Amino acid sequence: MNSGTFHAVGLGPGDPDLLTLRAVNLLRLATLVYVPFSRLTSQTWVEEAVRRYAGQDCMIFKVEFSLGESSATRQRHWQATARQIIERLRRGEDALFVTLGDPLLFSTAIYLIRALRKQWPDIPIDIVPGVSAYAHCAALTSFAVGEGTLPVTIIPSVTALAEVQTAIERGGTLVLMKIGRHLPQIINLLEDKGLIEHSVFVARAGLPEQHVEIDLRNLRGAEAKTGNLAIILVHNQNGEQ
Numbered sequence: 001m002n003s004g005t006f007h008a009v010g011l012g013p014g015d016p017d018l019l020t021l022r023a024v025n026l027l028r029l030a031t032l033v034y035v036p037f038s039r040l041t042s043q044t045w046v047e048e049a050v051r052r053y054a055g056q057d058c059m060i061f062k063v064e065f066s067l068g069e070s071s072a073t074r075q076r077h078w079q080a081t082a083r084q085i086i087e088r089l090r091r092g093e094d095a096l097f098v099t100l101g102d103p104l105l106f107s108t109a110i111y112l113i114r115a116l117r118k119q120w121p122d123i124p125i126d127i128v129p130g131v132s133a134y135a136h137c138a139a140l141t142s143f144a145v146g147e148g149t150l151p152v153t154i155i156p157s158v159t160a161l162a163e164v165q166t167a168i169e170r171g172g173t174l175v176l177m178k179i180g181r182h183l184p185q186i187i188n189l190l191e192d193k194g195l196i197e198h199s200v201f202v203a204r205a206g207l208p209e210q211h212v213e214i215d216l217r218n219l220r221g222a223e224a225k226t227g228n229l230a231i232i233l234v235h236n237q238n239g240e241q
């Protein structure tokens, strides 16, 4: 019997129109879909997108990824999920694992693919790219992410402001992700560095609560949750010729 294929499918940033045709076609034919979820967020749109396109008979399994646990626990968790998926594939079933944005950019799909290949080096894997959240945030604000010869630095999680400062010294575009409660400090830093007018903020792009802010000073005193599921893009002329 031929084995099934594992598809790691990017579903884009949240706007239902930004799913690729390939993602939609795979969801329509799917019989088995794994959906990542975290107890730390109430974000449900990835599962909603799956339910919108998948047929009645499709089985949907939730895979928890808990951000706070130790690396060893996470490894065990991904290895156990990989074992379950491999069992299905060996029986000839295809399995989809869906992710927010693109599966190869700061995504749980990366850990799962690694765990799958560890257990089965030649496993049939198909990776379906998705529109990354930063690309949608840039489009909503007409923000040129890459320009000329300047670098683009993506900071996946703004936990230490020192990292943002170092990236500012380097020049070019900054993509700041996972901003959360650090929003007020980032605004202060950008103001200190004279970059506030070269920065844009987008939260929950493509979702009903989308929030676009071209003047970040308007976010001073905003509710603590404002920085959740948000990206700040900074155009920093440092180092420009």
Ligand SMILES: C[S@@+](CC[C@H](N)C(=O)[O-])C[C@H]1O[C@@H](n2cnc3c(N)ncnc32)[C@H](O)[C@@H]1O
Pocket (backbone or CB within 6 Å): 013, 014, 099, 100, 101, 102, 103, 104, 105, 106, 107, 131, 132, 133, 134, 137, 176, 177, 178, 179, 202, 203, 204, 205, 206, 207, 229, 230, 231
């Ligand atoms: C773990 S990363 C996932 C990145 C994803 N794989 C991609 O390609 O965009 C999660 C971060 O992406 C950003 N993000 C995801 N969806 C977003 C959206 N709809 N609007 C704004 N930012 C978003 C937020 O910074 C969030 O903390």
